[in-house]
Amino acid sequence: MAAAAPKRRMGLEKIGLYDVGRAIGKGNFATVRIARHRIAKTKVAVKSIDVSKLDKENLIKLEREVKIVSMIDHPHIVKCYEIMRVDNMLYIVSEYCSTGELYATLMGKGRVTEDVARKWFTETAAAVSYLHNKGIVHRDLKTENILLGKDSKIKLIDFGFSNFQTPDQLLNTWCGSPPYAAPELLLGNSYDGMKADIWSMGVLLYILVTGGFPFGSESVNDLKRSVLSGVVKIPYWVSVECADFIRKMLVLNPTKRMTIQNVLAHRWMHIRNDVKKQVQNLEPSIRPTPSKLNPTIMMFMQQHGKWTEEQIIDAVVGRNFESPIFATYELLADKVKIGSLEGTGEEYPRRGSRGSILSGRANVDEQPLTPTISAHQLAQLNLSSPDCDSDDSSNSDLCDESPLSSLEPNHKQFTLPRGLDVMGNRFENRRHTLCASEQLLSPNLIGQFPPPNLLLNNFAMNPLGFPPMPEGQAAEFPFPSLHPALGAFPTTDLSKMLPVPKSERRASAGETLLPTNFDLQQHLANLSANPVSFPTVEEEGRSYLAKYGGKRNTVHCLGNQIGGGVQNPIPRYQRTPYTKAPPAERRSSWASPSLSQQQQSHLEKIFKDALQTNNDISRLHKEFKNLSHGCAQSQITNEGSSLACPQISITDEYNRQHNIAPSASSFDPVSIFQKNAQEVVFGQRPATAIGFSSTSFSGMSTPEQTTRSMEDRVRSIVCTLPFAEVVEELKSSLNILKIPFAETQEMVYEPQVTEMRRLSLPSGVEIGVAVLPPEHKSHVEFAIINNDSPTSEILCDQLICRLRMIDPNWSSE
Numbered sequence: 129m130a131a132a133a134p135k136r137r138m139g140l141e142k143i144g145l146y147d148v149g150r151a152i153g154k155g156n157f158a159t160v161r162i163a164r165h166r167i168a169k170t171k172v173a174v175k176s177i178d179v180s181k182l183d184k185e186n187l188i189k190l191e192r193e194v195k196i197v198s199m200i201d202h203p204h205i206v207k208c209y210e211i212m213r214v215d216n217m218l219y220i221v222s223e224y225c226s227t228g229e230l231y232a233t234l235m236g237k238g239r240v241t242e243d244v245a246r247k248w249f250t251e252t253a254a255a256v257s258y259l260h261n262k263g264i265v266h267r268d269l270k271t272e273n274i275l276l277g278k279d280s281k282i283k284l285i286d287f288g289f290s291n292f293q294t295p296d297q298l299l300n301t302w303c304g305s306p307p308y309a310a311p312e313l314l315l316g317n318s319y320d321g322m323k324a325d326i327w328s329m330g331v332l333l334y335i336l337v338t339g340g341f342p343f344g345s346e347s348v349n350d351l352k353r354s355v356l357s358g359v360v361k362i363p364y365w366v367s368v369e370c371a372d373f374i375r376k377m378l379v380l381n382p383t384k385r386m387t388i389q390n391v392l393a394h395r396w397m398h399i400r401n402d403v404k405k406q407v408q409n410l411e412p413s414i415r416p417t418p419s420k421l422n423p424t425i426m427m428f429m430q431q432h433g434k435w436t437e438e439q440i441i442d443a444v445v446g447r448n449f450e451s452p453i454f455a456t457y458e459l460l461a462d463k464v465k466i467g468s469l470e471g472t473g474e475e476y477p478r479r480g481s482r483g484s485i486l487s488g489r490a491n492v493d494e495q496p497l498t499p500t501i502s503a504h505q506l507a508q509l510n511l512s513s514p515d516c517d518s519d520d521s522s523n524s525d526l527c528d529e530s531p532l533s534s535l536e537p538n539h540k541q542f543t544l545p546r547g548l549d550v551m552g553n554r555f556e557n558r559r560h561t562l563c564a565s566e567q568l569l570s571p572n573l574i575g576q577f578p579p580p581n582l583l584l585n586n587f588a589m590n591p592l593g594f595p596p597m598p599e600g601q602a603a604e605f606p607f608p609s610l611h612p613a614l615g616a617f618p619t620t621d622l623s624k625m626l627p628v629p630k631s632e633r634r635a636s637a638g639e640t641l642l643p644t645n646f647d648l649q650q651h652l653a654n655l656s657a658n659p660v661s662f663p664t665v666e667e668e669g670r671s672y673l674a675k676y677g678g679k680r681n682t683v684h685c686l687g688n689q690i691g692g693g694v695q696n697p698i699p700r701y702q703r704t705p706y707t708k709a710p711p712a713e714r715r716s717s718w719a720s721p722s723l724s725q726q727q728q729s730h731l732e733k734i735f736k737d738a739l740q741t742n743n744d745i746s747r748l749h750k751e752f753k754n755l756s757h758g759c760a761q762s763q764i765t766n767e768g769s770s771l772a773c774p775q776i777s778i779t780d781e782y783n784r785q786h787n788i789a790p791s792a793s794s795f796d797p798v799s800i801f802q803k804n805a806q807e808v809v810f811g812q813r814p815a816t817a818i819g820f821s822s823t824s825f826s827g828m829s830t831p832e833q834t835t836r837s838m839e840d841r842v843r844s845i846v847c848t849l850p851f852a853e854v855v856e857e858l859k860s861s862l863n864i865l866k867i868p869f870a871e872t873q874e875m876v877y878e879p880q881v882t883e884m885r886r887l888s889l890p891s892g893v894e895i896g897v898a899v900l901p902p903e904h905k906s907h908v909e910f911a912i913i914n915n916d917s918p919t920s921e922i923l924c925d926q927l928i929c930r931l932r933m934i935d936p937n938w939s940s941e
């Protein structure tokens with residue numbers, strides 16, 4: 129059928145039976161605009177593609193998309209109404225989702241509760257299950273392709289990369305968005321599209337419950353390294369069931385990964401009864417069958433569309449998507465359906481017994497549709513429906529003053545959280561789907577990977593060999609981010625990415641310890657404004673004299689006298705995780721020396737020498753340290769502490785655990801990857817591989833561009849100085865900066881780790897020091913695990929600088 133040629137009138141373009149208004153989204157090749165059907169008066173989304181700009185391959189993909197969207201019908205997949213071809217343009221008309229992308233919602237909300245996540249994820253899984261049962265793979269599941277319709281119902285969109293796949297078939301075309309891409313795609317192997325969809329769903333659920341991405345994505349190489357390491361770090365606030373679920377979807381080996389049936393059967397999906405009920409209610413809508421067309425709609429269409437009864441029957445029965453008659457009938461039928469369901473609490477009509485959400489097939493006999501013309505329905509067809517999502521008799525919000533400005537984020541649709549709108553050019557940064565048809569890595573590379581259970585055993589599930597934490601204890605764990613069963617650290621930089629609702633933030637252990645009147649944030653902010661300057665030699669010397677030479681009490685993780693005698697405002701008993709323990713058990717004493725008169729004099733002499741000579745601060749420091757080291761033995765006896773230690777290594781744990789040097793030929797996914805890195809060309813085809821910095825007008829930068837991976841938030845340094853000296857130096861620096869900390873000692877790395885110390889700062893910085901084989905040097909790791917302030921980074925930098933200063937032989941990890 130040939131639709132009417134587009135004409136512009138009163139700011140609205142007329143395409144077929146639609147008044148087309150402003151743009152609401154833009155993809156690689158398509159622009160999506162809001163439109164209104166002139167007879168049904170229903171708002172729709174019109175995706176327009178200039179086919180003259182597509183190469184042969186993309187034309188094939190487009191035709192495949194058209195075919196797929198016109199054969200699917202599911203409550204959680206955006207419904208296609210019409211396909212129009214006008215000159216060089218192809219238009220796909222579909223139901224309009226006013227709430228916009230799930231991505232934009234997450235940008236505004238941050239992570240969501242597990243109940244909300246469960247609802248959205250269940251609906252997405254229902255849609256994916258429907259597709260997989262039809263032998264269709266989506267291949268581009270991501271938050272930008274999940275829209276929220278009326279009542280926050282999930283609607284899956286964008287079948288541009290979808291394809292048909294038979295059970296034993298493997299696909300080769302590289303499709304999708306890198307942060308959601310399964311490892312087999314990253315490796316350029318043939319892949320099972322259904323398993324690739326499950327991986328993307330794992331990433332999706334991770335995003336929903338954490339507000340961040342599971343794998344680092346500063347660059348494609350980072351991403352690959354992170355994915356292929358097999359480590360999925362899940363923040364402490366995620367429930368045990370949910371963490372287990374995510375890990376089972378993010379299994380490296382696709383043959384061991386969950387299927388969509390496993391996904392729907394996972395216990396996390398069935399935790400709440402109402403979700404079960406909801407799943408049962410997710411019945412695909414049923415389109416009219418030949419003999420049961422709605423007479424009300426037929427009459428209305430004959431009056432308003434001037435079509436004959438035969439024409440209507442032909443188009444509707446034949447499901448002719450290229451006919452305006454079919455689209456008009458469907459739009460009106462949906463309008464009647466929505467109107468008739470108003471107030472019933474049901475969105476989709478039930479006809480007889482329920483169909484199966486899992487199969488997507490209605491295992492029911494249809495009941496006849498309205499046999500007589502209903503005046504009520506006729507009135508509904510004439511009026512604007514109460515469904516504000518798609519229906520509005522006014523054209524006001526279709527229009528836009530400037531066609532270009534219409535591509536700016538729609539205020540109604542995209543609400544940026546404060547602070548995020550300044551993060552660069554959102555349109556420039558928005559990440560796109562990639563697609564390449566060549567293989568990107570040498571085939572069979574994935575074969576070099578060990579079986580996934582080995583990966584799981586050694587990396588993902590339990591990277592440090594902790595005993596499993598009993599279920600249900602996560603919430604009470606004092607340092608939950610270090611909960612062994614949940615991975616070492618959260619991967620989310622909440623300050624840079626999706627804000628976590630304040631009400632949902634659990635205080636870190638440190639936060640619970642701090643008295644409210646001590647404004648550490650303010651202090652850190654001041655540090656940020658006036659970068660930390662370490663004391664002069666004189667100040668330093670005086671502080672050491674005060675520290676080691678003066679008469680001092682045993683301290684509890686924080687010197688009672690700090691920074692040369694400044695009284696710390698925090699009462700001593702409030703500075704550690706053991707506040708509730710009886711005072712006798714609150715013992716630490718990392719520095720409780722008593723110097724002899726002779727030593728005291730010696731200290732003063734060194735100090736004077738240093739002042740008179742060349743102010744060699746490192747020499748001064750070393751001398752003090754050597755002296756103090758001999759008399760300040762650690763007496764930490766925190767055996768009762770339930771604190772775990774920070775993760776010392778994040779990339780080579782397997783080798784560490786097996787006492788193998790990183791260069792050994794043992795399995796090391798990162799080095800395997802690095803060896804092959806030269807062969808990897810990500811997104812080779814310029815025409816389709818848009819890459820990480822392509823442009824879009826539909827929204828903001830994607831979350832992954834405004835966050836950093838956990839690896840960026842962990843800094844490390846290897847010192848050649850003795851362990852005790854390093855620890856002492858860190859504590860001393862913190863004291864000078866008047867930053868309180870809790871100190872613990874855990875020997876969880878046995879037998880390789882001989883000494884281990886952790887300093888926990890209330891601002892969410894964890895500092896771990898451990899002596900590690902093979903060289904038995906002091907490895908220091910700084911992790912920012914729970915922080916909204918960039919000053920933590922400055923602090924870590926300063927401490928690292930300090931260690932470098934006193935240890936000229938330092939190296940990076």
Ligand SMILES: Nc1ncnc2c1ncn2[C@@H]1O[C@H](COP(=O)(O)OP(=O)(O)OP(=O)(O)O)[C@@H](O)[C@H]1O
Nearest residue numbers: 153154155156157158160173223224225286288561
């Ligand atoms: N039915 C709809 N209702 C509301 N907004 C929509 C609808 N369909 C698409 N959009 C918006 O338009 C954007 C682009 O649409 P779509 O993803 O279908 O285009 P695309 O060219 O295939 O994109 P990509 O290049 O990312 O694959 C979406 O991300 C969404 O914001």
